[in-house]
Amino acid sequence: MTPAIPRLSSHLDETDVDGYLVDAAGDDSTQYYLSGYHAPDEFVTLYADGAVAVLVSPLEYTRAKTDSDADDVRNYAEFGYREKAARMDPRRAQKLVTVEFLADYGVESVAVPVSFPTGTADLLREHGVAVTADFDYVVADEVRAVKSDRELEHVRQTQQANEVALAEVEGLLERASVADGVLHLDGDVLTSERVRRRIERTLLEEDCAMDQCIVASGPSAARAHDSGSGPLEADVPIVVDVFPRHKETRYFGDVTRTFVKGEPTDQVEEWYDRTVEAYEAALDAIEAGVSGAAVNDAVCDVFEDAGYPTLRTHDSPEDGFFHSTGHGVGLDVHEAPYLAENAGDLEAGHVVTVEPGLYEQGTGGVRLEDLVVVTEDGYENLTDYPRDLRVV
Amino acid sequence: MTPAIPRLSSHLDETDVDGYLVDAAGDDSTQYYLSGYHAPDEFVTLYADGAVAVLVSPLEYTRAKTDSDADDVRNYAEFGYREKAARMDPRRAQKLVTVEFLADYGVESVAVPVSFPTGTADLLREHGVAVTADFDYVVADEVRAVKSDRELEHVRQTQQANEVALAEVEGLLERASVADGVLHLDGDVLTSERVRRRIERTLLEEDCAMDQCIVASGPSAARAHDSGSGPLEADVPIVVDVFPRHKETRYFGDVTRTFVKGEPTDQVEEWYDRTVEAYEAALDAIEAGVSGAAVNDAVCDVFEDAGYPTLRTHDSPEDGFFHSTGHGVGLDVHEAPYLAENAGDLEAGHVVTVEPGLYEQGTGGVRLEDLVVVTEDGYENLTDYPRDLRVV
Known part of the structure; x- marks a missing residue:
């Protein structure tokens, strides 16, 4: 379990968004910082209400449950990934799963790193999620920069x-x-x-x-x-x-x-x-x-x-x-x-x-x-x- | 100099966009594939009209000129970076420089990798550049997948x-x-x-x-x-x-x-x-x-x-x-x-x-x-x- 991050929580409050979302390669540093998890493949990390949830592929699920610091570990399979992947490119299906993952947490607006994937941002927006690239660099400048x-x-x-x-x-x-x-x-x-x-x-x-x-x-x-x-x-x-x-x-x-x-x-x-x-x-x-x-x-x-x-x-x-x-x-x-x-x-x-x-x-x-x-x-x-x- | 990439050129023609743009960490594989350049820091690569141009920081400029395969090596400094960085966060200024870089090549619309930074996409769109996340994965699936x-x-x-x-x-x-x-x-x-x-x-x-x-x-x-x-x-x-x-x-x-x-x-x-x-x-x-x-x-x-x-x-x-x-x-x-x-x-x-x-x-x-x-x-x-x- 990760401790809440006061600076990030207050930034989200001040900018009136529900969560901070990362969708990145498994070796992305911000993702690792928030989730304590490091993987060979892409995954998703959500910080909302002072808690961290990760969304991983079925292949990562067993290990993520034991190795990550996340409060919650969720699996594509829970969100109809297979049915989606049969209809479209599996990589697009993965992004669409993120839409349902957010809905499950009641998250309707997210701040994202400037480096957040445009493909994911566009799909989220199409599905009514407000996505703001965080040009305040709150996680990089205010959170990660100050070392424990x-x-x-x-x-x-x-x-x-x-x-x-x-x-x-x-x-x-x-x-x-x-x-x-x-x-x-x-x-x-x-x-x-x-x-x-x-x-x-x-x-x-x-x-x-x-x-x-x-x-x-x-x-x-x-x-x-x-x-x-x-x-x-x-x-x-x-x-x-x-x-x-x-x-x-x-x-x-x-x-x-x-x-x-x-x-x-x-x-x-x-x-x-x-x-x-x-x-x-x-x-x-x-x-x-x-x-x-x-x-x-x-x-x-x-x-x-x-x-x-x-x-x-x-x-x-x-x-x-x-x-x-x-x-x-x-x-x-x-x-x-x-x-x-x-x-x-x-x-x-x-x-x-x-x-x-x-x-x-x-x-x-x-x-x-x-x-x-x-x-x-x-x-x-x-x-x-x-x-x-x-x-x- | 990089040879033109027929599959990428024809994809751009078919989808009626001017160029393919990458803005990524210096170790990004698609960026390396297109530019032949590998750096510790972020840079930008444009494929348009069958040629490759990279946009790098002044720090990378000397080395990029000799080490990259790009047809053109451009430098933030050419596009008023210093003046912009005095007015705003330098990382945002870097993204804005990309707007002028594209204008210099007459590029008004770009396809980008799904992983392209949302922050850059949003700034480009604000400045009238059409940005489409390439969910056809043309570079990954059609170009990079087939090895020479x-x-x-x-x-x-x-x-x-x-x-x-x-x-x-x-x-x-x-x-x-x-x-x-x-x-x-x-x-x-x-x-x-x-x-x-x-x-x-x-x-x-x-x-x-x-x-x-x-x-x-x-x-x-x-x-x-x-x-x-x-x-x-x-x-x-x-x-x-x-x-x-x-x-x-x-x-x-x-x-x-x-x-x-x-x-x-x-x-x-x-x-x-x-x-x-x-x-x-x-x-x-x-x-x-x-x-x-x-x-x-x-x-x-x-x-x-x-x-x-x-x-x-x-x-x-x-x-x-x-x-x-x-x-x-x-x-x-x-x-x-x-x-x-x-x-x-x-x-x-x-x-x-x-x-x-x-x-x-x-x-x-x-x-x-x-x-x-x-x-x-x-x-x-x-x-x-x-x-x-x-x-x-």
Whole structure:
């Protein structure tokens, strides 16, 4: 049984709708948050009158009854699914079953996530249910963004796995030798791919899975979300950005360190010093009641004062600080709140990355990222890993 | 550059809409299929006039230009994103940018996947764009379901990784000893969790990642999608169902074998014999032009003749054959076409699982699953792994 969610209940009261409805893939984070259930296939979750009901296929029914936190588990079969599926595409029949499921709970109007399926919304509307896409993002911004102690433990646990992975990477870099400007280890060239595989294997031992991670040196470090490939070079920054999900709890962690094996150039040392300064400015700014925009401004101030472009000074900069300062982390790796232009106020319990960086297309870049939880009078850092640039 | 997709173009012509629009998470399969692009964050893909355009955030722009297959890569910044985001929630501003993006291509009406975000659909409609949820599932059923030779190679590669993992599991079971009815290996109890981790590590070496997999013995084998936990028992069936995704190609494989370490009961032998019979009946039935329903009927006939409940005889059976015969596999692990009641005709190039099984709640179950590609006059099995129940 899930406890009622006061912020969601009062939002529904204020906007005068009967329920909050999710119809999503079985791995959708909001659905998991509300139902405690995770499945290979789509299902439906309704929050109404302070209770949660899920609607699943017959195939999921047995497991959902024992594994979900829902107060009620209902089955397509109860709502004439078979008879409908004989008349129309079974996927459309599934959506129509949702109409009857809502009627069974007396729900005539629903708020839905912005991402709610248009196909379902249109069918519900055809059948007289009022459907409003929630552009207030109440579940994402007000409910999920504020973590409980148990959720903080989950994030902390994944972040600790990240630290184990970083230590593993730093060990590889320490043991590596340099020949022709390229790193070698145990008789082979040390590549992005090889380090990435080692990270993944390490995370697996910590019960974490990663979809992607970044191990990028040279120009690829300056391309946002470039994973990096090929031999790692000496004397240039290697950006290592790891953001796995714990396989049991499903909570993410997120960390970045930049390493130079050998001698960084003066330019890179300067980039890194400014990045550390910006990182410290962000942390100094963070506390409950301060806006995410103000934290981002603190970072941009540092970079702009040193002459680098930011998103405040340029519409779409390719060099300098071309991204925002941070984002929330939880059941999604990118979620509310945001440390970015126009972003709203931080609350105690928000978990955010702080990840300033400086880049130059064609050359490379540096980034430093910790994960912190906002408190009433500041923050607690969930990350405990050294920030040294040079690997000896 | 992506080649035009004749089936999609003619569907748009027939339904008299200008384009097909996707607005989804960066890992959405239809979006990846159309754009060849995979990102951590949401983006937008438009198919119109036989060409593909993507709309990405400034952060993704540099990488999307080089990594995507799109004919055109556009950037929020081109459509006044910053000015909009200063006036409203940036996530709403992103959706509004899509309105201008469509206008730039002269697109006034779009078909969208059923899963298309309601929030985006509502905003587009407010701005005069006609949005129709495509309940014909044209991209899923007609385009993505029919695999090219290159896609078949991708599926085959993942399925081969599955076979390596199964061999690893069977090796563990062979080497295991039995004490007090429970399997032991290398001095420790052999658990579902331990085998699952070995599978994951093996798949990782094959460049594949799994979110979940099933290693279930005893009653948990009878609960659909139960992953299994705790010590593996001797003399009872252990269902091993593995469905990883290749990390580079993003195509899935899917295979199931059932193993008994020791002596199966007569009941389990009978279940397995009937399951093999049903599996062979399904394969005999498969060819282009035959309906997925007919293949499913062939399996249900075998089970019903032997006295077991199926979805044809019971609305929501918990015992017997309580699921359908199979599903498509590609960029999603469950996709069109389906081998199930009311399912439509198979085409050459469809990739489907064939996975009959028999179960009894409280006792356990058996399942056998291969992955095959439909051909004009039959099928080619993409799976090459023995189907022996007993592990000596």
